[in-house]
Amino acid sequence: MNKTSIYLLLFVLILNALGAGLLQAQDKSLFKNQVFLNKKGDSLLYRILYPPNYDRGKEYPLVLFLHGAGERGHDNEKQLTHGADLFLDQENREKFPSIVVFPQCPEDKYWIDVSIRKELFGKGDPNFSQSIEQPSEQLDLVNELMQKLFKAEKVDKDRLYIMGLSMGGFGTFETLGRWPKKYAAAVAICGGGNLSLAKKYAPHTAIWITHGGKDDIVPPILSKRVYEVLKEEGAEVKYTLYPEANHNSWDPTFAEPELLPWLFSKHH
Template identity: 30%
Template sequence: MKKRAIKLFSHVFVLSTLALFSCSKTGELIPVVPPATPIDTVAKPTPPPVKDTLPSQTNGITVQDVNSGGANITNYLLYIPDGYNENQDKWPIVISLHGVGEIGSDINVVRNTGLPKVVKGKPFIMVAPQCRSNWWNADALEVFYKAIMAKYRIDPSRVYLTGLSMGGMLTWSWAEAHPEHFAAIIPIAGNGDVKQVSKIKNTPVWAFHSANDGTVSVNGSRDMVNALKAIGGNVKYTEYPDGGHDSWTRAYATPELYTWLLQQHK
């Protein structure tokens, strides 16, 4: 009797277990797995480079018109170096400001003085505006600067400013007013405001003057250079013992000047 009871209990246990197992299997929730996203193994074509929309320019020196918002600057000399049209890279540019002797409407007098006279063969763009009357106008120069930057393929980190006599004075004052424009300046036979030199402390400067300049005192350059040196400015200075007011002919004939200039970046 006892063995029969145990056997019956065993059968009941097995049947219960099977029933539970069966319920578990039939009631199990099977998660739905979304199909894997196929991997695109086809190489996508590289988009073509953005083409330069600026027009080609005539190599060498040409005369260009400009609207500076007034009558102070209406035209300028443009020098385009060889390779400008073929090389789509950005180019360094030098803005050259003339002196009192070149004021007027005959742009050829600008062509025969200072940097424009020797620029041929140099590896940079040059623009040399002509002041029509009285004196360089700071507002007109700003309008001119913006027009030039938009018109040519210029490297904004390599914009340089130079000038002689009246232009040398404006080189100092324009750089002090807008140091963010220029990577380096070359003021020749000029003077400036020593109270403002802190604004160009970090602007590389190479100044030139003649000791016996009877038109613009050499102290104009000496004072600016000394003021920059006193605050740790980046300044070079060449003073010729003779030559009178014309210190620019020798300055622009200095090969090391252009090597130094083109090494400067903002």
């Protein structure tokens, strides 16, 4: 075989390897299709990704991911639009073996109470400090799902993490406020939160907040306010503003090389 043939063969092999890796990263069927049903008969669609070579003799971190309003539905698929590829990446799966859960909120529901949403967008308290007594029905269901997974799967309860974008960013802050000692770390993307709840989780959760400087859907000030309160409370928190990003600040967030190393380094 001459040199040209050898180079051609190597080129083909490299392309095949790259293509296989790309296909694997895009194979969302690795997220198993599931339905959670609680004792009252309420249901929650979710997808779950298990670590490679899942060993039930070990415990794994668990990542809960809350999607945005655009991914609501009843197909148990749209919620994987943003964020799933980050956890399907083969290198990330090998470096950070974990259980990853993407629940789906129905089209007519929200992760946070609708009356709180009105507060956020200027129809009430501009500081978003009013607290609703109970979490939303959907967040309650998500929490019940987590409790079920703690019993059914091999979960390291000292390494529970939550991430969310847009509506899911609000849901992330709200979840931390309702169950303040549960999650070791959180990533809240282009969201906002109830300031009166922030002090509850400030001592317990490391938080990375990100937002786009040109966001015309959710004003950056809504997450900046949470950051400032958490900072005052002595929380382990950092805030990253992407000056040129609009509402899609999840793109630069997911591209952060330190995002997953930071997340998976945290524990209670």
